[in-house]
Amino acid sequence: MGHRCCSKQKIKRGLWSPEEDEKLLRYINTHGQKSWSSVPKFAGLQRCGKSCRLRWINYLRPDLKRGSFTAEEEQIIIDIHRILGNRWAQIAKHLPGRTDNEVKNFWNSCIKKKLISQGLDPQTHTLLSSHRRSSVCTISNIHQNSNSIFIMSSHIPNAPLENTSKTFSTLPKPPANIVQIPSVDVSSEFQTTTSNNGEPRQHLTYELLMENAITNICSPTYMNPSAVELFNNDNNVNWVSTVNVEDFSAQTLEEGTQVQVQVQHEKDKTCEDMGIDVREANNGNIETSASFESSNFDFGLLESVLTSEFISYDFNCMDELAWNF
DNA sequence: AAGGACCCCAACCGCGAAGGG
């Protein structure tokens, strides 16, 4: 049975010959991509439109990247797949020059096996049951975790700068393919403003320069009370994340702390207004909201991220593996 | 050298969404 779109035509199937490629290429180059159903007729091909479209998209398109996937591309696929699942077309959009078919094939032939050999379920990215340990370590709160990527402390709220201390500690680098921690440079700065009642208020601003193409605004146990991952499809871009902790003190971090996270696109500033507002309520539940004014951002992906269960992601046995290697 | 097993990936299939009449 042929395709419905061209069931009346004599259809050739199977691999494309160089002559057919040449005909299709010549036709698209002179007429562009219009109605695929009429392409075979005008291009002189005994194929159905669907087959022509596929051949163009997966093989003839001039902007296709050839050759094997790089380690970076592989990591991007794994990271996005963890959030989106088998949405190959969405994943391929983050890999310039790669098609959904290519990504899917690479996943099925290579990555899947690699994850399984690491004891990970390729669908859920969690440990396979055969690799689970009987006791599962769960860490759900920054204050319970001595290995937080940074620990903030203040002896006296609103104290002068010299009386306020802060401590940064870094986590050991987790194994590849499990948890990706951005390389972070931290600088901090105190700012003093005047509150409504005339009292001076202190603000401590942390600037985090993240050097990975994939920026993790991590789970509570890593960095802040959120669990959002953002991906950038330009591999060479640095992201700047600015964390403003208003009325900073050790106490206010524990309860009712309002943390605002803003992400700036350092390269062209078009993401300047892209921000994520993260609030941790007193009961420990996390609420998130986001507002964006950039046209240079993948809203579809962000929506997936914000609505995914990764938002309330907690440490599970996969993380346990990551920290106990 | 032969042939069976395995693997990769290009291409196909079917379904749902979108759009136009």
Next chain:
DNA sequence: CCCCTTCGCGGTTGGGGTCCT
């Protein structure tokens, strides 16, 4: 609305190359 066509996506297949015995 409904119907039909077209497009796009994800799952699946099978041909051909490679590896192994």
